[in-house]
Amino acid sequence: xxxxxxxxxxxxxxxxxxxxxxxxxxxxxxxxxxxxxxxxxxxxxxxxxxxxxxxxxxxxxxxx
Numbered sequence: 001x002x003x004x005x006x007x008x009x010x011x012x013x014x015x016x017x018x019x020x021x022x023x024x025x026x027x028x029x030x031x032x033x034x035x036x037x038x039x040x041x042x043x044x045x046x047x048x049x050x051x052x053x054x055x056x057x058x059x060x061x062x063x064x
Contacts, residue, residue, distance in 0.1 A: 024042075028035040
């Protein structure tokens with residue numbers, strides 16, 4: 001989501017740490033993204049991740 005907005009890869013280096021401690025308002029301001037848009041995109045990312053996880057669980061065989 002941040003990569004689409006021209007931000008660096010958050011999975012590497014100091015950015016991974018900053019993602020855990022930075023407040024949403026600060027992140028929006030630093031990346032020049034309106035707070036509402038940032039929240040909408042974060043929520044969509046979470047929803048997509050949950051849906052993908054649920055689909056994967058449905059496809060895995062049940063172990064007994």
